[in-house]
Amino acid sequence: MLTFAFRKILTLLGTMIGIAALTFVITNIAPGDPARLVAGPNATEDMVATIRSEYGLDKSLPEQFIVYMGDLVRGDLGTSIVTTRPVLEEVMRYAPATLELVFVAMFLGIVIGVPLGMLSAVYKDGPLDQVTRIFSISGVALPAFWFGIILQLMFAVDLEWLPVSGRLPLVTRPPEFVTGLLLVDSLIAGKFSTFWVSLQHIILPAIVLSFPCLASILRVNRAEMIEVLQSDYIVAARAHGISSFRIVALYALKNAMLPTLAMIGLRFGWMLGSTVLVETVFDWPGIGLYAVSSALSSDFKPVVGVTLMIGFFFIVANTLVDLAYAWIDPRLRKA
Amino acid sequence: FERTDKGNVIVFGGRQAIPVLDPHIRYDWSTRMMQQAVYDGLVKYEGDPAEIKPWLAEKWETSEDGKTWTFHLVKNAKFHNGDPVNAEAVRYSFERGLKLNKGVAWMLKDFLAPEGISVVDDYTVKFELKGPYTPFLSFLPWWYIVNPAQVKAHEVDGDYGQKWLTDNEAGSGPFKLGRWEPNVLYEAEAVTDYWKGWPQGEANRPAGVIFKIIREPAAQKAALQRGEVDIVEGLTPDDYVQIARAKGIAIEDHKGMTTFGIKFNTQQGPTADINLRKAIAYAMDYDALIQVYNGAASLETSPIPDAMRGHIDVPGIPRKDLAKAKEYLAKSGYPNGGITLPYVHVAGLEEARRIGLVLLDSLKPLNINVEIKPEQWPNMVANGSKVETSPSMTSVYTTPVSTDPDAVAYQYHKNSWGQYFAMMFYDNPKVTEMIDKARSSSNWDERAKLYADIQTQIVADQPEVFGMLQNRRWARRDYLQGFQFSPVRFTGEVDLYPLWVKSE
Amino acid sequence: MTALLDIKNYRLDIGTFDGPVHVLKGINLTVNRGDTVGIVGESGSGKTVLVRSVLGIGPRNAKVVEGSISFDGQDITNLPEKDWTKIRGIRISMIFQDPMTYLNPLFTVGRQISDVIAAHEKAAGTGVSSKAARRTRTEDLLDQVGLPNPSMLFSQYPHQLSGGMRQRILIAMALAGKPDILIADEPTTALDVTVQAQVLDLINSLVEKLNLTVIMISHDIGAIATVAKRCAVMYKGEIVEQGMTQDILNRPQHEYTQRLLAAVPDIDIAPEKVAAEATAAKPSKPGHLLEAIDLKKVYRSQSGADFTAVNSLSLSVKTGEIFGVVGESGSGKSTLARMLMRLIEPTSGDIIFDGQNISGLSGEPLRKMRRHMQFVFQNPHSALNGRHTIGDAIGEPLRIQTNMSRRDIEARAEALLDIVQLPKMFKYRYPHELSGGQKQRVCIARAIALNPRLLILDEPTSALDISVQAQVLDFLQELRSELNLTYVFISHNLAVIRQICDRTIVMKRGEIVEQGDTEQIFMAPREDYTKALIESGRKTSQAANLQV
Amino acid sequence: MDTPAEASRPLTFRERHASQIRQWRLYAHMFRKSFSSMLGLTLVVLFLLLAAFGPLIVPYPEAASGAINMSAKLQPPSSTYWFGTDEMGADIFSRVIIGARTSLWIGVVITGLAAIVGITLGIIAGYRGGWVRAVIMRITELFLAVPGLALALAIVAALGPGITNCVLALAIVWWPGYVRLVEAKTLSIKEELFIESARSIGAKTPWILWHHILPNCMSPIIVKMSMDMGMAILSAASLGFIGLGAQPPSPEWGSMISVARTYMPDWWWYSLFPGAAIFLTVLGFNLLGDGLRDILDPRSRDR
C-alpha cells in the first residue's frame, strides 16, 4: 500500500513537472513583452529593462526555464508581473472560489445525471429516453458562455430572482476563512444568512457549469446501464427471482457506476477548464478568471500556474476515482 | 449605494482591476482613482479646463533660471496613522519614485536626480532640476506622498516597501483602505477628520466608497438599474443612449483629451508613401467615427486636443473627399490600390475594432483591403517599438498626462521613437527642432507660436489619420452628487473625494 | 396427475431486421414430477430459447405465435411480470452455461445467494428473515453443493474462485428456493474435462437427494446420458425425437440423431483406415521436417514472478506424419505451437525446419519461411477479421507473399474455396454470415493458400459442434493426402487424437511426460498422468456412456 | 443446388455485395427509427447546405466582408433584416448564415488534424508497445491532464488572437483524445486471433496496421469525429467569445457573441441568433454522432 501511494505521488510529481514544462514552453514561444505592459505606456526603455531584470525576463528562454523549474521544485510558481505577487499565493486565494463552484456543479450533475441516466436506460427507446437524450445532448451542445448570459438575463436582470454576478453581495463580509468555500465557512461560522446569499449567488454559474457534465454523466450512465442490464448476471438475477427494482437500483447501478465514475473524474478536469468561460460571464473570482485576465495581459507565470493547479486537482480527482474504483470493484483490490 | 451604520457607502462599478496600489509603480486609471483617494500630492488637477490646485503644497516659487522649485507645505496635513506630512516625507516620496524607476518615474527622471531634492525646513522642500523644464509642475499631481516611517517599517530586502504597498497604503488622503479583495472589490473608508475637510460638508460626507469590479457591460447596466451601484464607467456608446432614458439615471458626458489616431508607419511599407497616407486620410469616413460613439465625440482639428493650451484648428485637415483621395492615390506608388494593409488594435477594445470596420469600408473605393488584427497590448507595443515590425496602421488612443502642449507635441519628436504613441516613426527635423525649442522656453507667447507651427506641419505630413476626441462618459444614479470632471484624468477615472449621496 | 410442465405445440418467432425468424417450431414436451429430461441438439437449434421461455426471460422481441406452456396446471405463456415473481427462481430455477459471466463480479458470493433467499422469502410473503439466518441458510446451501469451508466462501468474490466452484455456487443459488424444476443450460460446457465430471456427479447426487425434476441442455450427448433418463433431440427449432435416453442412444430414429451419434469419436476404438493411410505415406518421405531442441518459454507476470509455460522440450516431426500433442488445459500446448511458428519468441532453444535453424530468423527470411508452415487456430470465430470478406481473407496470404495479379488471386481464392468444399459465392460473404465449421474451413483454406509443407493445428475442432467436428476431421485427412502435408495436431480430446495421429506426445506443465506411437500410448500408457488422462477422457467420452 | 451453368454465371453487383447492402439497409433502418438521430442528420445536412450555398442565398452577402451601414445599426428583426442588424448596421441573418462556412472550416481542420495525428500515434503506441508506447502515452496523458480549453487558451494567448492560431491551438490540444481511443482499441484488437493469423502468413506491420487494426478502430473513430466536429466548433466559439478567436469582419459565431454580449439585453437579437446557430450545429453533430454510435458500436446493438 505504501509503495502504491509512493508511486502515485511520484507519477503526480512527474506529471506536474511535465505540465509545467509543456505550458511554459507553449506560453513563451510568442514575442509578447509583459514588462512593457506593466511599465506603463510612457515608460522609457531603461524603465522596462528594470522590470525585465527584476523578473528575470532578460535572460534567455532556456535559462528562464531552468530557473522556473528550479523554483517549481521548491514549490515556488514564480511571480506575477502584473500583480507583483507570488503566483502560488494568488492561485491559493482564487482556488477555493473555483473549487466551490465546481463542487456544487458536480453535485448537481451527479444528483440529476445518475438517476436520469438510470431511468432512460430502463425505459430505453421510450419517450422519456428520447427526451432525456435530446436534453442531455443539448447540455453538451449549449455554448456555456451564451447559456450563462441568457440565464443571467432571465433570472437576474429580468425576473430579479437571483443576483447577476459575484460570490456575495457588496456589504456582506465573507465568513472567517476556514476552507475558503463560502457555503462551508458560513455554516461553520453559523451565519445562515450568509450561507443563503452565497447559495443564491452560486446557483446560476453552477447550473451553467454543470449542464454539460450532467449530460455526459447521464449518457455514460445510460449506456452502461443498458449494457449491464443485458449482461448475463442480470439475467441470472432475474431468473433467481430478484425484484426488478432491486436489480436496477442496486445490482446494475453499482456495475454501471464504474464507467460513470471515470466520466466524473474526466468531467471534473473539464469543468475546471470551463470555469474560464463561466467565471468570465459571472464575474466569479476564481482561478479561471485569473487565468483569462493574466493571459490577456501576456502575464504567463499565472497562466502556467493555473494550468498546473488545474492539472493537480485533476490528477487528484482521478486518483480519488481510482481509489473509488478499487473500493467498488473487488477485482482491483488485490494487494 | 449601501447603507451601513457609519453612513452611506458609494459604489463605483468598473471593469478594470487594481493589481498594485503602490503610487510609484503603477498609474492606470483604476489604480490612479484609488491612489487619488488615499494619497495626496503636492498639487492636484481640478476643474474643466484642468487647473493645477495647491494641495499639500500651499504655495511654491521658481527661480529665475527655471531650475529651482521651492514648495511650502501646509502644516495641518496628517498621514492616516497620525504622523505629520512634512518636507522629509515629500523628499522621501520623490526619491522613492525616482529610485524605483517604475511607473511615474519617466516624467521627471531626465530632469531631476534624487540628490536634487532637499529639505529646507520641516515644511519646505526644494527641487533643483538639471535644466529648465517648463512642464515640471504639470507632472506633480501624479506624484503622491507616502509616509516614510510606515514604508520603512515594512521594507523587505531594500524593496522600498514595494511588497507591502501593493495592497496597503501609507497616505494622507481623504480615504483610507478598507476591504481589499483583489479582482472583486476595493473599499475605501472616509477619513473623519481629513485635514483638508470635505467639500460636501461633514453631514453629507459618505462613509466610504466601494470600487466593485464588474466586467460585463450587461451586468454593469443591470447593477446600475437595480441601484446596486451608483456610478459605472465603460458602457458601450449605444448603452449610454439607451440607459439615459431610464428613470433615475443621469449621464455624465464631457469632452475629454484622449485623442484617437490611426498611426501610419511612415518609414517602411506602403504607408511610407505620403500620397498613400493622404489618400487614406481623405477616404476615411469621419462621420462614421462620430456615429460609432453615437455623437459623443468630436473630430480632431489638430494633433493637440482642444482642451489643451496652444491648440489651434489646423486649416485643411483632411475630411472625407473621395475625389481627392483618388487623386492622391493616383500619385502614389499604388495608383490602382490592390494592396492589403494591416490595421492593428488592442484586443478587446470595442470601439477600435469598430473603427477598423469603418476604415475597411472606407478604403474599399480605393481598392485597398484592410486586415483587422487585434493584438495584446504588450505585443502591440513590442512590435511598434521597431520600424521593421511596426504595422502599416495602428489604432492608438493617447491621453496626455499633463495639460502642457509638450505632452502631445513630444510624441512627434524623434526621441519618442520606440514608444507606443510614436509608432508612426515620424521624422521631420524641422518639427523636432521646434519641439526642443518650445519645451525649454518659459515664454508662453513664443511657445504658442511654435506649437501652432508644429501642429500645421504635422498635419501636412499626415503621419496618422487624425481621428476624434471621444467624450468621457459615466452613467450614474441621479442621487449621486458632487461629480467633478477634469479632462486631464484618465478615461473612466473619477475623483471620489467630492462625491456624496443626496437622500430624498 | 397433470404434468408439471407441459409445452404444447409451442411456436416462437423472433423479430429481426430481416423479418421474423422461426426459432421454435411446434415444440411438444411434457415433464412430470421427478423426471430428468435431457435436451440435446446442435448449436443454434433453439435449446436456450426454449428453456428461457419457460422462465419468462426469452429474447426481447420474441413473439409466441402458437401454442402454450403450462406449469403445474397454470398457463404461463404470457404471464404478466408481477405474477412471475412467485414462480421464477422459486418454483422453476436455472443454472447457466458460463459461471463467470452469470455472477455479479462486484458482490460477494454470500451476498448474492442471501439476496436470492431474501427475494424468495418476500415473494412467499413469509417476511424476510434476519441477516444471520440467511447467512446460515446460505452456508448450508454452499455445503450442500459440496463446497469446502462455506463460512469463508461467504465473503469471497466470484473472481477469487475457480470455474468449478462458481458453477457450484450457481447451483446453490438455483437451489435456494427449493424449486420444483431445475433447468440446467449446458452447465458443464465452460468447464475443464475433469471438473465437468465432478459437476455432473453433483447434479446427479442432488437429483437423488432432493428428488428434483431436472431439464438439462447440452450438445454433449455424453453429459445428457449421465444425468437424464429421458431425452429429446432438437434440430432446427424442432424436437425431432424424444424418448428414453437408453433407447435413443441405442436405436436412433431420426437422421440427424444418427449422424450425431456416428460423429462421436470413440476413445477405445483403434482407427484402422487412417493409420493405414499414414503408414502408407511415411516411407515415401523419410526424414524430419520439424525439430525442436530444448525449447523453453518463461512468462513474466506483472507481479514479477516467473512462470515456465514450456520447459526444455524437444521433439521431432517426421515428414508426412500427423504429430499429436495432448495435455490438459494450461499444459503449454498452444505456447509450444506458437513457438514452433515463431509467433512468440522462445526464451531459449532451437527450432529447425527442413534442416534450417529458424530460431534466429527475423524480418524478410522469417516472412519467407512462413510460406512453408501455417497455423490453424483454435477459435475460427476470432481468427478471421470481421471486416474482410472471405475472398479477401483467403487472398490475403497471396497478396502478402506473392506478387500475383488481382485476377490471379481471385481465381486462386475460388480454387481454394473449392478445395475446402465451399461454394464460390462465399467469397463475397463476411465471417459472421458463416457457421463455425464453415469458418474453420475458410481458415484452413487461408492456411493452405501458399502450399505450405507443414500445418500446425491448435485444437481446430474444439469450438465446433460434434457433428461438425467429425466433418472437419475427415476433411483434414483428405486434404493431407491431396496436398502432401505434415500436421502437428493439438487437442485435449484424446479420442480425436487417437483417431488421427500417428505419433503423440503427452504434455504436463510444459514438459513431455510420455511420447511414442499413438496406439502404443493408448494401449499401454506408462505414466500415471497419461493413465488418468485416458481414464477421465473415457469417462466423459460420449461413447463410454453409450454403453451404460 | 445450382446447375453448373448458373454457378459459372458472373454475379451481379447486387449479389456480390448483398452483405454490404444488407448492412447499410440495417443501418439506415435503425437510424431512421430514432427521432433524435434523424434530427441530428437534418441539422447537419442543413448546416452543410448553408456552408455550401450560404453566400448565394443570403440577402446581404457583403455583410460578411465588413460592409457597414451606420444608419441602420442595431435594428430589431424585421422583414428586411430577418435577424436584425448589428452595431455596424450589418445584416445578422447574412452573417449567421455565412458563418456556417467558417464554422465548417474550423470543425473540419481541427478534427482532421487531430484525428490524423492522434490515430497515427495511437496505433503506433498500441501496436508497438514498449518504450515507444510509454513515451507516446506519457505525453498524451500530460496533455489530457490539462483541460483542453485552458491549454488552448494559453496557446492562443501566446500566439496572439486570430482564427488560424485558434484552430492551431485547438488542434494541438485535441489529438490526445484520439490517441487514447485508438491506443485502447488497438491494444484489444492486437490480442485478437486474426492479428496473429495475419502475422502467421507473414504480414508486415504496416500491412497489419492498415488492413486489420485501422478498419476495426474505425467505428469509434467515426463516432468521435462526428461528435468532435461539434465540440471543435463550440470550443473555437468559446475562444472567440473570450476574444481570442476569429476576428472581424470574418463572420464567426463565437466572436459575434463576444461582441454582442455588450449589447445585452436591449439588443437581444444580436447574441441570440449566433448563439442559436452554434447550439443547433453542435447539437446536430452530437445527435448524429450519438445515432452513429448506436448503429456502429456493436456493444450497444441488440439485434
Ligand SMILES: Nc1ncnc2c1ncn2[C@@H]1O[C@H](COP(=O)(O)OP(=O)(O)OP(=O)(O)O)[C@@H](O)[C@H]1O
Ligand atoms: N435475441 C435474439 N434475436 C434474434 N435471434 C435470436 C435471438 N436469440 C436467439 N436467436 C436465434 O435463435 C436460434 C436459437 O438460439 P439458441 O440460443 O436457443 O440456440 P442453442 O440451441 O441454445 O445454441 P447453443 O448450443 O449455441 O447455445 C438461433 O438461430 C439464434 O440465432
Ligand SMILES: Nc1ncnc2c1ncn2[C@@H]1O[C@H](COP(=O)(O)OP(=O)(O)OP(=O)(O)O)[C@@H](O)[C@H]1O
Ligand atoms: N502471454 C502469457 N503471459 C503469461 N502467461 C501465459 C501467457 N500465455 C499463456 N500463459 C500461461 O502459460 C500456460 C500454458 O498456456 P497454453 O495456452 O499454452 O495452454 P494450453 O495447453 O494451450 O491450454 P488450453 O487447452 O486451455 O488451450 C498457462 O498456464 C497460461 O496461463
Ligand SMILES: [Mg+2]
Ligand atoms: Mg444455448
Ligand SMILES: [Mg+2]
Ligand atoms: Mg490452447
